[in-house]
Amino acid sequence: MGESGKAQERTARDRRLSAALRENLKRRKAQTRARLDPGEDRQVAAGRPGGAAESHDSAGIVAEKDAG
Numbered sequence: 381m382g383e384s385g386k387a388q389e390r391t392a393r394d395r396r397l398s399a400a401l402r403e404n405l406k407r408r409k410a411q412t413r414a415r416l417d418p419g420e421d422r423q424v425a426a427g428r429p430g431g432a433a434e435s436h437d438s439a440g441i442v443a444e445k446d447a448g
Contacts, residue, residue: 383391 382388
């Protein structure tokens with residue numbers, strides 16, 4: 381037997397949502413790549429260990445901690 385009407389609607393909705401989420405993730409990744417300077421190391425820009433941390437707030441707390 382096939383799926384009921386509500387089950388088919390749910391499956392279709394889940395597929396649409398899944399596709400929309402994939403497209404959103406692709407868009408966000410493209411935006412992140414576009415923000416990076418071409419010469420900048422991607423690990424540094426991503427804030428991974430070994431890179432200089434940049435302040436992400438107006439108070440400059442990260443820079444203050446780095447200064448000692």
